[in-house]
Amino acid sequence: MSETKSSENIYIGVDGGGTKCKAVVWIDGEIKGEGLGGGANPYQNLERAKDSITNACQMALVDAGLKATHLRDCVAGLGLAGVNIPGPKKAMEAWDHPFKAMYLTGDLHTACLGAHGGDGAIIVTGTGSCGFAHVEGKDLMLGGYGFPLGDQGSGAWLGLEILKAALLSYDQLGPKTSLEEWVLEKYELNDLIDSIEHMAGKPSSEFAQLALGAFNTAKAGDEVAQKIIEVGAAYVNDLSLKLKEFGAPALSMIGGIGFLWKPYLSQEVLDFVVEPKEQPEVGAVYYAQQMHKK
Amino acid sequence: MSETKSSENIYIGVDGGGTKCKAVVWIDGEIKGEGLGGGANPYQNLERAKDSITNACQMALVDAGLKATHLRDCVAGLGLAGVNIPGPKKAMEAWDHPFKAMYLTGDLHTACLGAHGGDGAIIVTGTGSCGFAHVEGKDLMLGGYGFPLGDQGSGAWLGLEILKAALLSYDQLGPKTSLEEWVLEKYELNDLIDSIEHMAGKPSSEFAQLALGAFNTAKAGDEVAQKIIEVGAAYVNDLSLKLKEFGAPALSMIGGIGFLWKPYLSQEVLDFVVEPKEQPEVGAVYYAQQMHKK
Numbered sequence: 288m289s290e291t292k293s294s295e296n297i298y299i300g301v302d303g304g305g306t307k308c309k310a311v312v313w314i315d316g317e318i319k320g321e322g323l324g325g326g327a328n329p330y331q332n333l334e335r336a337k338d339s340i341t342n343a344c345q346m347a348l349v350d351a352g353l354k355a356t357h358l359r360d361c362v363a364g365l366g367l368a369g370v371n372i373p374g375p376k377k378a379m380e381a382w383d384h385p386f387k388a389m390y391l392t393g394d395l396h397t398a399c400l401g402a403h404g405g406d407g408a409i410i411v412t413g414t415g416s417c418g419f420a421h422v423e424g425k426d427l428m429l430g431g432y433g434f435p436l437g438d439q440g441s442g443a444w445l446g447l448e449i450l451k452a453a454l455l456s457y458d459q460l461g462p463k464t465s466l467e468e469w470v471l472e473k474y475e476l477n478d479l480i481d482s483i484e485h486m487a488g489k490p491s492s493e494f495a496q497l498a499l500g501a502f503n504t505a506k507a508g509d510e511v512a513q514k515i516i517e518v519g520a521a522y523v524n525d526l527s528l529k530l531k532e533f534g535a536p537a538l539s540m541i542g543g544i545g546f547l548w549k550p551y552l553s554q555e556v557l558d559f560v561v562e563p564k565e566q567p568e569v570g571a572v573y574y575a576q577q578m579h580k581k
Numbered sequence: 582m583s584e585t586k587s588s589e590n591i592y593i594g595v596d597g598g599g600t601k602c603k604a605v606v607w608i609d610g611e612i613k614g615e616g617l618g619g620g621a622n623p624y625q626n627l628e629r630a631k632d633s634i635t636n637a638c639q640m641a642l643v644d645a646g647l648k649a650t651h652l653r654d655c656v657a658g659l660g661l662a663g664v665n666i667p668g669p670k671k672a673m674e675a676w677d678h679p680f681k682a683m684y685l686t687g688d689l690h691t692a693c694l695g696a697h698g699g700d701g702a703i704i705v706t707g708t709g710s711c712g713f714a715h716v717e718g719k720d721l722m723l724g725g726y727g728f729p730l731g732d733q734g735s736g737a738w739l740g741l742e743i744l745k746a747a748l749l750s751y752d753q754l755g756p757k758t759s760l761e762e763w764v765l766e767k768y769e770l771n772d773l774i775d776s777i778e779h780m781a782g783k784p785s786s787e788f789a790q791l792a793l794g795a796f797n798t799a800k801a802g803d804e805v806a807q808k809i810i811e812v813g814a815a816y817v818n819d820l821s822l823k824l825k826e827f828g829a830p831a832l833s834m835i836g837g838i839g840f841l842w843k844p845y846l847s848q849e850v851l852d853f854v855v856e857p858k859e860q861p862e863v864g865a866v867y868y869a870q871q872m873h874k875k
Contacts, residue, residue, distance in 0.1 A: 330781070374778050429752045432777050435729045436744050450730050458723045460819050482667050483726050487624070525754050 296362045296579065297353075299344050299386070300571030302394055302482030303327025303336065303367040305414035305443075306492040310343035312351040312361075313572040320351025328415075330369030330433060331490065337382055340365065342558040344385075351508040356574075358385040365389060366397025366567055368415060371431050374575035376546045394567060395419030395428065398541050401570025402563030406466045408535035410526055413542030414495045416441035420535040427533045429526055434491035439522040442495030442544050448515045450486065453479060456511070464511035495543075502547050520551035527556040538562040590656045590873065591647075593638050593680070593864030596688055597621025597630065597661040598836075599708035599737075600786040604637035606645040606655075606865040616646025621711075623673045624663030624727060625784065631676055634659065647764075652679040658869030659683060660691025660861055662709060665725050684872040688861060689713030689722065692835050695864025696857035702829035704820055707836030708789045710735035712820040714829040721827045723820055728785035733816040736789030736838050744780065744790045746762045747773060750805070758805035763794035789837075796841050814845035823849040832856040 298313040308327035312320040324343030327480040329336040344363065345355035351367075370376040371393050379391055399421050400408045407474065408420035415438040417431030434443040453470045455461025457479045467479055473496065474485050486493065504512035527538055538559050549557070602621035606614040618637030623630040638657065639649035665772040667688050673685055686856040693703045693715050702714035709732040711725030728737040745810040747764045749755025751773045761773055767790065768779050780787065795813075798806035821832055832853045834843065843851070 299694050372777055374781075429754060432748055432774075436777060436780060437748050439749075447729060450668060454726055454731050455733075458823075460723060460816065460823065480666070480726075483730060486730060487668075500691065522754065529752075570712075 295355065297360055298572045298575050299347065299361045299363040300397070300568040300573075300575065301327070301340055301343060301365045301367075302362065302397060302567035302571055303340060304394060305331055305368055305490070306495065306543075308339050308343050309566075309568050310340070310347040311566075311568045311572065312353070313569070314351070317567070320347040320349070320353070322348070322350060326490075327367055328369040329367060329375040330372050333375065333378050336367065336379070336457070341385060359387055361386050362388045362575050362579050363390070363455060364397065364571035364578070365391050366394040366571040366574065367391065368394045368431070369433070370525075371417075371428055380465040383441070383477075384389045388517065388575075388579060390575050392574055393419070393428070393431075395431070396421065396426070397570035397574050398539075398563075398567035399570065400573045401565040401567045402539035402541065403537060404573075406536055408527075408530035408533070408538040410538065410543055410545065411522060411542040412440050412442070412540070412545050412548060414442050414492050415495065416444065416523075416542075418530055420533045421529040421536040426544055427530065427567065429529060434494065438491075440519040440526075440548065442498035443491035445501045445515065445519060445544075446494030446497035448518075449500055449512075450482060450494070452511045452515065453482070453504025462511050465504050465507070465509045466500060466512055469504055470497065473497055473500065498544055499547075516551060522554055523548045524552050527552065527559065531556075531559050541567065582847055583804075591654055592866045592869050593641065593655045593657040594691070594862040594867075594869065595621070595634055595637065595657065595659045595661075596691060596861035596865055597634060598660065598688060598705075599625055599662055599784070600789065602633050603862050604634070605640040605792075605862045605866065606641045606647070608645070609865070612863070614641040614643070614647070616640025616642075616644060620784075620786065621661055622663040623661060624666050625718075627669065627672050630661065630673070640800040653681055655680050656682045656869050656873050657684070658691065658865035658867070658872070659685050660688040660868065661685065662688045662711075662725070662864040663727070665711075665722055666727075679792075681818060682869075682873060684869050686868055687713070687722070689724075689725070690715065690720070691864035691868050692833075692857075693864065694867045695859040695861045696833035696835065697831060698858055700830055701829070702821075702824035702832040703835055704817060704824070704839065705836040705862050706734050706736070706817065706834070706842060708786050710738065710836075714824040714827045715860065716828040723823060728788065730835065734813040734842065736792035737785035739795045739809065739825050739838075740788030740791035740859035741812060742812075743795055743806075744776060744788070744857050746805045746809065747776070756805050759798055759801070759803045760794060760806055763798055764791065766795065767791055769808075792838055793841075794810070810845060814842055817842045818850055820844050821846065821853065825850075825853050831855040835861065
């Protein structure tokens with residue numbers, strides 16, 4: 288008896304970042320269901336990552352008309368932020384996961400697979416930032432060190448730079464900036480000093496909530512915001528050129544604020560930028576398929 | 582019957598920062614005992630602050646030849662980092678403290694009282710940074726917002742800037758710097774990427790452990806370290822000038838790394854700098870005496 292299409296593996300692809308994760312159920316070469324979950328960066332919070340992934344996958348199964356308990360029949364590909372760091376990677380690999388099989392890799396790898404199908408480069412700028420290229424079987428990974436050590440050009444980095452500039456302005460120890468008003472408005476505060484308490488113990492995703500203010504305020508002519516954008520754009524631009532030097536044929540800008548950097552990049556970089564073909568979670572499906580067939 | 586000297590109040594003065602706190606027992610106008618405790622910044626860790634203060638005060642009493650249980654006979658003045666922020670201040674004021682009476686104020690206020698006896702200005706650069714002036718009954722407080730939002734020129738700020746620069750150098754996305762080697766040596770690591778895990782969840786005091794590297798490496802000619810020192814010194818210099826503008830007759834540089842900034846300050850600032858007369862914990866005794874007599 289020949290194998291019917293319906294007896295093929297059910298694949299689940301997951302793209303997990305600091306703020307949220309997205310899962311797709313993939314049967315017979317098509318997305319059949321989608322699900323969303325909370326932050327899934329095991330470097331930031333291992334248990335939350337596991338919960339968010341499980342929730343998003345169960346939601347995607349239900350969306351596909353299947354039962355949540357079908358997780359045990361699924362081959363899962365997980366592309367997660369933070370697994371470039373050895374400890375969190377080992378901890379995720381040790382997970383007593385609910386799937387039939389689980390294949391774990393970095394979120395940049397799966398995003399790159401989704402965007403280009405094969406060789407290419409990715410810059411993700413969302414809560415964090417990171418660069419990745421896959422060329423002729425070799426990987427280059429740059430950045431992705433987390434907040435506040437790295438992640439230049441990310442939402443959290445922008446948020447921190449905005450707060451620092453606003454507080455220097457408040458103290459009259461830096462140039463006056465309307466970023467002060469942006470922070471007050473965004474956090475619904477009356478006095479900027481209350482922003483210190485507002486941010487106490489908050490994760491990087493809370494800093495990233497401020498990010499849009501740098502772009503808006505820069506466009507309105509604020510020189511302090513323009514300087515922040517300039518520094519962030521220079522980093523994204525340099526990162527792009529490093530990925531090009533590595534031999535990547537094309538680059539996709541991924542993540543929540545990726546499109547916001549485009550107007551600030553050099554022509555050389557813009558000529559190298561293409562729209563992604565598929566979403567990162569589909570790249571995670573491709574990865575699971577590659578690995579499961581090995 | 583006239584009051585004998587020995588029936589005068591026993592005063593305890595406490596200077597509390599992010600890394601440690603120091604207590605002195607003050608009887609008949611003299612230091613009779615000293616004690617040390619852990620970090621005592623209630624914004625960073627409220628319970629640890631209470632424990633550190635209690636421990637340091639008990640140690641100071643024992644050092645003075647008294648019993649630890651004598652705390653209940655002492656009038657305490659506490660000058661603590663972090664109480665410029667309303668929440669931590671309220672939480673400390675609500676402490677069911679072990680003293681006869683407790684008077685709480687910022688560590689800058691007590692440091693200023695100790696340094697000048699009266700009007701003057703202080704810049705504290707230790708784990709954190711902050712500026713304070715007391716002139717004709719008016720206070721000016723600048724900075725002190727904590728890491729990583731503020732605290733420019735502090736040990737923790739230096740440590741973060743060192744790590745950021747070292748990681749950019751590692752990725753070849755920033756200029757090459759021997760700060761890479763400094764971090765490896767200081768943390769006894771073989772690969773700089775391991776510094777990410779090393780720092781995970783660490784308090785600002787761990788970042789401050791790296792601070793000396795910026796000065797040493799800058800002196801050895803490293804341009805990246807020189808740039809970090811330049812930015813930090815510009816902040817400390819601007820802070821000094823703001824305190825002078827406010828009318829302070831003199832400025833003392835306090836805190837673990839205060840003396841390291843002096844070679845980088847302008848002549849105008851250096852002409853304004855004096856050595857502190859007394860330590861901050863003696864200033865905390867003065868504060869308790871002022872308040873208890875009211």
